[in-house]
Amino acid sequence: MISGLIKSLFPLLLYFTINYSCSLSTPLNASMYSVNMKHILKWSLLQASCSTVNYSVQFQGEYELYNLNGTWVDAYHCQEICENRCDLTHDLASNSDYNIRIKTNCDGRKLLTNLPTTFNRRDTVLLVPKMTVNVKEDPIQVGFSTTLSDMTVNLEVWKEGDEQNALIHVVRAYPYHISIAAHRGKEKMCFKAEALVEAINKSCSIDTQCVIIPKQTTDFMRPVMVSIAVVVAVTVAFILGWLATHFGPQIKQTICHRETIPNVLLDDWPTRTPIFCTDVSLEPTNQVLLLLPAQHQCTAVHLGGNGLSEVKCRT
Numbered sequence: 302m303i304s305g306l307i308k309s310l311f312p313l314l315l316y317f318t319i320n321y322s323c324s325l326s327t328p329l330n331a332s333m334y335s336v337n338m339k340h341i342l343k344w345s346l347l348q349a350s351c352s353t354v355n356y357s358v359q360f361q362g363e364y365e366l367y368n369l370n371g372t373w374v375d376a377y378h379c380q381e382i383c384e385n386r387c388d389l390t391h392d393l394a395s396n397s398d399y400n401i402r403i404k405t406n407c408d409g410r411k412l413l414t415n416l417p418t419t420f421n422r423r424d425t426v427l428l429v430p431k432m433t434v435n436v437k438e439d440p441i442q443v444g445f446s447t448t449l450s451d452m453t454v455n456l457e458v459w460k461e462g463d464e465q466n467a468l469i470h471v472v473r474a475y476p477y478h479i480s481i482a483a484h485r486g487k488e489k490m491c492f493k494a495e496a497l498v499e500a501i502n503k504s505c506s507i508d509t510q511c512v513i514i515p516k517q518t519t520d521f522m523r524p525v526m527v528s529i530a531v532v533v534a535v536t537v538a539f540i541l542g543w544l545a546t547h548f549g550p551q552i553k554q555t556i557c558h559r560e561t562i563p564n565v566l567l568d569d570w571p572t573r574t575p576i577f578c579t580d581v582s583l584e585p586t587n588q589v590l591l592l593l594p595a596q597h598q599c600t601a602v603h604l605g606g607n608g609l610s611e612v613k614c615r616t
């Protein structure tokens with residue numbers, strides 16, 4: 302009796318068990334993360350056993366909803382993907398309220414999950430950029446840690462205590478350069494900025510920074526340094542030239558390691574004998590061996606009949 306009941310219920314139990322495990326009734330937990338105009342859709346992974354599972358994302362703006370009979374547009378980069386995230390930055394390109402859904406395909410069975418609320422890119426979170434003021438260079442540089450493609454920064458610059466006369470710069474290229482050389486070394490300059498993303502008419506303000514612009518030493522130091530360098534170069538060149546013309550032979554002697562010859566040996570030679578550091582004798586020579594007290598041996602070579610002689614030393 303009982304076994305008969307179990308026997309008859311078993312196929313039913315089996316049917317429910319199989320259907321429950323394979324049913325795709327549990328929706329995915331989907332949410333949109335949008336920061337600085339970058340829109341990322343994320344969802345939980347499907348909690349069902351499938352041999353292959355993949356996801357496709359579709360969206361529908363007000364135009365599709367009201368003008369195209371509620372058609373859905375495929376997110377170009379997110380069709381039959383395996384990961385559970387989709388970058389919709391380029392798809393959600395107007396200030397429209399978008400419906401977004403994820404189609405899950407588990408071995409051919411399908412599950413549709415809608416994002417619980419519509420998404421409008423005006424909901425994006427703008428992170429306040431960090432402003433850096435570099436006063437060492439001239440012109441000074443004002444940089445921002447994040448710059449979005451359609452971001453405009455309205456930069457206010459004023460002398461400390463004179464904010465009502467602030468100059469407003471509209472910054473579109475980064476880093477921004479400002480020439481305020483006139484204020485160098487005099488007073489503190491203050492900088493405040495507001496970053497505006499025009500496409501969504503949303504802005505955030507960047508805190509005021511007041512900095513002393515140091516007097517730039519290079520302004521007057523540069524010509525002085527150049528002058529000093531020129532004077533030094535000219536002086537060195539002059540000294541070298543003078544040394545070369547006056548001490549040329551001596552320098553050559555040093556290179557040849559010529560030892561001093563006792564006066565006795567030099568007495569017979571013509572005074573002011575030019576000495577050449579060369580081994581090449583172009584004319585026939587006759588050699589005279591000079592015996593020296595030191596361990597160096599020198600050979601005086603008379604070059605032909607012109608009275609010139611050469612001294613060669615060996616250790």
Ligand SMILES: *[C@@H]1O[C@H](CO)[C@@H](O)[C@H](O)[C@H]1NC(C)=O
Nearest residue numbers: 329330331332333343344345
């Ligand atoms: C869905 O995701 C959100 C954000 O990640 C989380 O706070 C929430 O607990 C999740 N809910 C479920 C049912 O997983």
Ligand SMILES: *[C@@H]1O[C@H](CO)[C@@H](O)[C@H](O)[C@H]1NC(C)=O
Nearest residue numbers: 365366367368369370371372
């Ligand atoms: C919208 O759908 C209706 C009925 O479903 C149909 O009659 C109409 O032609 C459709 N319009 C467009 C633009 O597809």
Ligand SMILES: *[C@@H]1O[C@H](CO)[C@@H](O)[C@H](O)[C@H]1NC(C)=O
Nearest residue numbers: 353354355381406407408409
């Ligand atoms: C996605 O899943 C379906 C069924 O599970 C499968 O037929 C299809 O080939 C998968 N697509 C990719 C790109 O893997």
Ligand SMILES: *[C@@H]1O[C@H](CO)[C@@H](O)[C@H](O)[C@H]1NC(C)=O
Nearest residue numbers: 497498499500501502503504
């Ligand atoms: C932008 O927003 C400001 C207020 O935040 C508003 O006064 C202005 O009209 C808006 N401009 C546009 C074009 O929507």
